[in-house]
Amino acid sequence: NAGVTQTPKFRILKIGQSMTLQCTQDMNHNYMYWYRQDPGMGLKLIYYSVGAGITDKGEVPNGYNVSRSTTEDFPLRLELAAPSQTSVYFCASSGGAHYNEQFFGPGTRLTVL
Amino acid sequence: QQQVKQSPQSLIVQKGGISIINCAYENTAFDYFPWYQQFPGKGPALLIAIRPDVSEKKEGRFTISFNKSAKQFSLHIMDSQPGDSATYFCAALRSGSARQLTFGSGTQLTVLP
Numbered sequence: 001n002a003g004v005t006q007t008p009k010f011r012i013l014k015i016g017q018s019m020t021l022q023c024t025q026d027m028n029h030n031y032m033y034w035y036r037q038d039p040g041m042g043l044k045l046i047y048y049s050v051g052a053g054i055t056d057k058g059e060v061p062n063g064y065n066v067s068r069s070t071t072e073d074f075p076l077r078l079e080l081a082a083p084s085q086t087s088v089y090f091c092a093s094s095g096g097a098h099y100n101e102q103f104f105g106p107g108t109r110l111t112v113l
Numbered sequence: 114q115q116q117v118k119q120s121p122q123s124l125i126v127q128k129g130g131i132s133i134i135n136c137a138y139e140n141t142a143f144d145y146f147p148w149y150q151q152f153p154g155k156g157p158a159l160l161i162a163i164r165p166d167v168s169e170k171k172e173g174r175f176t177i178s179f180n181k182s183a184k185q186f187s188l189h190i191m192d193s194q195p196g197d198s199a200t201y202f203c204a205a206l207r208s209g210s211a212r213q214l215t216f217g218s219g220t221q222l223t224v225l226p
Contacts (some may be wrong), residue, residue, distance in 0.1 A: 004156075031212055040218055041118075042202060042217075045214075046226060048211055089158070092156075092158050093114055099212065100145050100147070100162070100212060101159045102212075102214060104157050105156050106154075106155060106156050107154075
């Protein structure tokens with residue numbers, strides 16, 4: 001199993017540009033999450049999904065959108081990128097026997113200039 | 114509102130020493146308390162977790178101490194090794210909340226050889 005994979009690893013955007021961060025998991029987990037990590041701030045939940053077709057806002061959803069058309073994929077869309085969105089983004093999933101454990105991807109480092 | 118407070122922000126320990134990281138929470142509905150370990154350039158990974166019906170859980174050199182009345186829990190790393198150098202996050206989860214984790218702000222541990 002590859003676990004949780006994220007692409008791209010790094011990206012530089014200009015202010016106002018848009019992009020989609022990809023996240024795929026092969027563990028058949030129902031729950032998926034997007035976090036952003038800023039220095040000294042821990043991880044903040046952006047959006048989450050409890051299953052295909054079901055998504056909801058987390059703590060910091062402004063400026064982002066998500067969709068969940070399949071169990072495996074949970075892309076995060078940034079519209080009109082702003083410098084405040086410079087961060088490291090992590091996707092995670094949970095489910096199965098260890099239902100409280102979240103498995104994290106390797107992250108995407110995004111810089112908005 | 115920060116619901117999980119973590120201290121210290123950084124910690125330097127000599128090889129063989131004991132590393133102690135503390136967390137406090139506010140929401141008494143939390144019922145699962147994991148610790149995640151994150152190495153540079155990687156996503157966080159579950160290290161050890163505890164439920165509030167026990168006061169201590171030990172796995173190898175890692176121990177969680179839990180004080181329900183004080184709403185505090187801590188991670189103890191015995192015989193700390195340079196390979197333990199990483200960022201540690203405490204977190205808390207409330208069952209029925211789509212398994213959303215609330216993270217502390219993180220502690221950067223450095224173990225000197």
